[in-house]
Amino acid sequence: MSFPMQDEWYPVAMLSDLHRQGRDTLLLGQPIHAARDPNGIPIVTTQNGQHLVTIERFGHLWTSLGTPRKDLFSIPEADQPGRTLVDVGVVRVKCSPLRAVENFLDIAHFPFVHTDILGAEPHTEVENYQVEIREDSDEVWATKVKFFQPQAAKSAEGGITTDYMYRVPLPTCSVLYKTCPPRPAEWDVICLFVQPLTEELCDVWPWMALFDDETPLTDMIHFQQLIFLQDRSILENQLPRRLPLDPGMEVPTRADMTSVAYRRWLKRHNFTYGAQLVAK
Amino acid sequence: MTEQDHLEDVFTIEGTLNHSCFVPWIKRHAQKLGLRTQFISINNDTIDLNVYGPPDLVDALEMGCLLGPIEVWVQELKRVSTSATTAGPNA
Amino acid sequence: MSMPATAWWTPVALSADVPPRMVIPATLPVGPIAVWRSQSGQVTANHDRCPHRGMRLSHGFVRGEKLSCIYHGWSFGKEGGCTAIPAHPKVTPPASIHCGVMPTVEQDGLIWVASAQPDTAPPVFDQYQPLRMLNFCACIDRIKTVCDASSRDPATDTYVTATLAGFVTRLIVTPLNETETNVFILVSPDLSTDQKIAISRAAEVLRNLCERPSPEGQQT
Numbered sequence: 303m304s305f306p307m308q309d310e311w312y313p314v315a316m317l318s319d320l321h322r323q324g325r326d327t328l329l330l331g332q333p334i335h336a337a338r339d340p341n342g343i344p345i346v347t348t349q350n351g352q353h354l355v356t357i358e359r360f361g362h363l364w365t366s367l368g369t370p371r372k373d374l375f376s377i378p379e380a381d382q383p384g385r386t387l388v389d390v391g392v393v394r395v396k397c398s399p400l401r402a403v404e405n406f407l408d409i410a411h412f413p414f415v416h417t418d419i420l421g422a423e424p425h426t427e428v429e430n431y432q433v434e435i436r437e438d439s440d441e442v443w444a445t446k447v448k449f450f451q452p453q454a455a456k457s458a459e460g461g462i463t464t465d466y467m468y469r470v471p472l473p474t475c476s477v478l479y480k481t482c483p484p485r486p487a488e489w490d491v492i493c494l495f496v497q498p499l500t501e502e503l504c505d506v507w508p509w510m511a512l513f514d515d516e517t518p519l520t521d522m523i524h525f526q527q528l529i530f531l532q533d534r535s536i537l538e539n540q541l542p543r544r545l546p547l548d549p550g551m552e553v554p555t556r557a558d559m560t561s562v563a564y565r566r567w568l569k570r571h572n573f574t575y576g577a578q579l580v581a582k
Numbered sequence: 583m584t585e586q587d588h589l590e591d592v593f594t595i596e597g598t599l600n601h602s603c604f605v606p607w608i609k610r611h612a613q614k615l616g617l618r619t620q621f622i623s624i625n626n627d628t629i630d631l632n633v634y635g636p637p638d639l640v641d642a643l644e645m646g647c648l649l650g651p652i653e654v655w656v657q658e659l660k661r662v663s664t665s666a667t668t669a670g671p672n673a
Numbered sequence: 674m675s676m677p678a679t680a681w682w683t684p685v686a687l688s689a690d691v692p693p694r695m696v697i698p699a700t701l702p703v704g705p706i707a708v709w710r711s712q713s714g715q716v717t718a719n720h721d722r723c724p725h726r727g728m729r730l731s732h733g734f735v736r737g738e739k740l741s742c743i744y745h746g747w748s749f750g751k752e753g754g755c756t757a758i759p760a761h762p763k764v765t766p767p768a769s770i771h772c773g774v775m776p777t778v779e780q781d782g783l784i785w786v787a788s789a790q791p792d793t794a795p796p797v798f799d800q801y802q803p804l805r806m807l808n809f810c811a812c813i814d815r816i817k818t819v820c821d822a823s824s825r826d827p828a829t830d831t832y833v834t835a836t837l838a839g840f841v842t843r844l845i846v847t848p849l850n851e852t853e854t855n856v857f858i859l860v861s862p863d864l865s866t867d868q869k870i871a872i873s874r875a876a877e878v879l880r881n882l883c884e885r886p887s888p889e890g891q892q893t
Contacts (some may be wrong), residue, residue, distance in 0.1 A: 413746065414759075423746075427759075427761070429762070518588075536732075539732055549611075549645075551724075553724050554649075555641065555725075555761060556644075557763070562648050610727065615769065633891060638763065
């Protein structure tokens, strides 16, 4: 029995941490095994020995249970010379994979969940921004997003108004572009690659492509891990567990426009693994 | 106490609307937001309604209506301001 | 979340466990609630779910007379109505955006909550004072059996009498579900600290006894 999300791409391992022994894991509820074969090539197999399609990109191994309708998305900024590419490492979260993505698209929580790091009171207003579903690439994009932050990145000093763009290229992936203090004409790129284990459990693989020659790699990793662990305490305590596609028991406001667009995009494609169809 | 302008917007919602479940849904959601609504025309392709209330709360009704119940698909939601105060943003 | 109305009082916490500007999670038989005390000392209980995007309000914070959600800072007054939406500072939120406040009474050192307004006040316990609350992974019948059911107060059936560390205590037992029960231990006044500690330890022994399978091999 197949469903639309089975034909999409998902991260299942970090390449730098993938060896012969591999890892047993789940993808959309199905047991799979990711490992390197005797030639060092990453492979993903199901319980009955079937080999799944794979792609190595952005420091991670990607696979699909079905037949993806297109190639894995690209991030041109990640190929720029001088970028530091950072594998942050996996974090398991007891929440719907769709909730993990929706939280990553939200900025109104910065002053409250990431206090004095990504935002602070009284700078809580979310000004209007633009959201669209780009028909050519079939991706959700939010642009002209801005927010005042006391310490936006490890390489920032004091407070700045940070510009953001958000992009959803796959049902369980999000790419964030933010102001890069050392190079104001460029964007820092921070990604959340989410592996759906079950409808209420996921492995989150954050990944970054930054212009930052000064901050030690471990500091960058710790910074991003701190941010994400703060988000995890929210994600594991939201009701209902699954992402509502009917907001009848919620009050979305204009600040939630990216979330609304993401949910519309999921609904249109029937991407409902981890979704709550009836408001409860 | 903040002074707020009150909007009077006309929402034109188009799509596969399943009006028998969408209209009660819109009424409930508007009531939760403290807004007054007046339905002008209803069918399964288009619903037109007047919405009265503070701009940010009218925006919130738009956000909710872009999703609605699972049986409804909203292709487009247009807003036209009929009040003297500032019109809300288009999504 | 809709809760079926239960028109009786359930104890949810000791007053001493909810000081001013604190919010704690608690459980009614019908679902999770957030219990908080404002700066001025007033206790409120509401559904443990923010109307914005469903975050548990028990993870939030209390400032002055308001409870705020930790996720986006939405604030609620003691009547449950939303008073601020920080992402939209110019909005005066309508009271129709609310987090569902429930009838609450604070009496004799206990906080009592009901899902709907009961006809009577919560029961009184003469001069017995609450010592602490324990959560037992045991059903209410098991606890009553271990404490010897005949020692229940026949008139009101509101508590079980148990002798702990040689002292007569009253236990208010509140089932949360078929396998979990909250037990409030009430003790007579004028006990020394050492005596209270002894009772407290004896209550933990009682809990272990109740949670252990019965001699027949099954927990009843």
